[in-house]
Amino acid sequence: MRTVKCQLIEREVRGVRHRLKDVAERAGVSVKTVSNVVNGYVHVRPDTRARVLEAISELDYRPNISARNLRRGRTGIIALAVPELDLPYFAELARHVVTAAARHDWTVLIDQTSGDREQERLVAGGIRDHLIDGLIFSPLALTGADLNAGSQGTPMVLLGERVDHGPADHVAIDNVAAARDATAHLIALGRRRIAAVGAQHTAEAATARLRLAGWSAALTDAGLDPDPALVAPAPSWHRADGAAAVRDLLARGTRPDAVLCFNDTLALGAIRALHDAGLRVPADVAVAGFDDIEDGRYFIPTLTTVAPDKADLARVAVDLLAARIAGGDEPVPPREETVPHRLIVRESTGR
Numbered sequence: 001m002r003t004v005k006c007q008l009i010e011r012e013v014r015g016v017r018h019r020l021k022d023v024a025e026r027a028g029v030s031v032k033t034v035s036n037v038v039n040g041y042v043h044v045r046p047d048t049r050a051r052v053l054e055a056i057s058e059l060d061y062r063p064n065i066s067a068r069n070l071r072r073g074r075t076g077i078i079a080l081a082v083p084e085l086d087l088p089y090f091a092e093l094a095r096h097v098v099t100a101a102a103r104h105d106w107t108v109l110i111d112q113t114s115g116d117r118e119q120e121r122l123v124a125g126g127i128r129d130h131l132i133d134g135l136i137f138s139p140l141a142l143t144g145a146d147l148n149a150g151s152q153g154t155p156m157v158l159l160g161e162r163v164d165h166g167p168a169d170h171v172a173i174d175n176v177a178a179a180r181d182a183t184a185h186l187i188a189l190g191r192r193r194i195a196a197v198g199a200q201h202t203a204e205a206a207t208a209r210l211r212l213a214g215w216s217a218a219l220t221d222a223g224l225d226p227d228p229a230l231v232a233p234a235p236s237w238h239r240a241d242g243a244a245a246v247r248d249l250l251a252r253g254t255r256p257d258a259v260l261c262f263n264d265t266l267a268l269g270a271i272r273a274l275h276d277a278g279l280r281v282p283a284d285v286a287v288a289g290f291d292d293i294e295d296g297r298y299f300i301p302t303l304t305t306v307a308p309d310k311a312d313l314a315r316v317a318v319d320l321l322a323a324r325i326a327g328g329d330e331p332v333p334p335r336e337e338t339v340p341h342r343l344i345v346r347e348s349t350g351r
Helices: 001-016 020-027 033-040 046-059 067-071 088-102 116-123 144-150 177-190 206-221 239-251 264-276 294-298 310-327
Strands: 077-082 107-111 136-137 156-159 168-172 194-199 232-235 258-261 286-291 306-307 336-338 341-344
Touching: 001 168, 020 033, 020 046, 033 046, 077 088, 077 116, 088 107, 088 264, 088 294, 116 136, 116 144, 136 310, 136 336, 144 194, 156 310, 177 206, 177 258, 177 286, 177 306, 177 341, 194 206, 194 239, 194 341, 232 239, 239 264, 258 264, 264 286, 264 294
Parallel strands: 077 107, 077 136, 136 156, 156 168, 168 336, 194 232, 194 258, 258 286, 286 306
Antiparallel strands: 306 341
């Protein structure tokens, strides 16, 4: 009976949320020492640290992150705002941001703006500033003036190319160099009529303009004249837009021998349109994309693509935001960070 009673008591204790004080009593140390171990303080004797860690394990102690954040005047929550979650690039990026934020014990709220200027202004203006400690933001429609006017002091890191050299830290790849590399690869294969799919000519289309500039530069480097007839606009960068752009090229009698698509979903749509037209990829038309989304690795043919280091991009963005949050109101000039990219050659260009 005594054994059964002890087991029942043990089960009840396991259901209790233990405090720092309980760990200190179990380890025979002060509460301050336990706090130092939990917070990674290095100046703790190894044998003492071992006793504290053993007590933490025995009691299944978990730090009260909410209480810690409240003491610091923070929520422990950041936000990630992107244009479209149904574009695989942004979904994959969000996963990497969540992983990077977990290293800071942060929860991530994810918001979709649909590239709508009013929605983006609400996000930038801190409509949720009572909920979040900081914001990682990929705007499509905002200007630097919008951000300057709307910012209410919430720490912010910008992604993409819409507002570079603006009022907040900014992280991106070198889109001109990346498009140049992909186009140079197609030229090296002997392709000469290289279409650019995904051109956009609105004020918001900064990424499209940079990738088009890289396409043009690579052709010029090779002594080829960029042909405006091979530039295929796309109102958005979905599969259907890529298919429609290629169908339009072919209907106009503009037959490319290679296609550089400004993202991978455009490329998947382009390959479908080429297949429907009886053209083989890559034998008749080589195709390359951007973003290295997972679908491209399992498509037939597998997709050659420019791969931004999404994990590194997320890590850099989160670390910049952490520095802003920790710095409080201390003024620090906006920082520009460029993360690396690489060209992954697969079957769609004839690996």
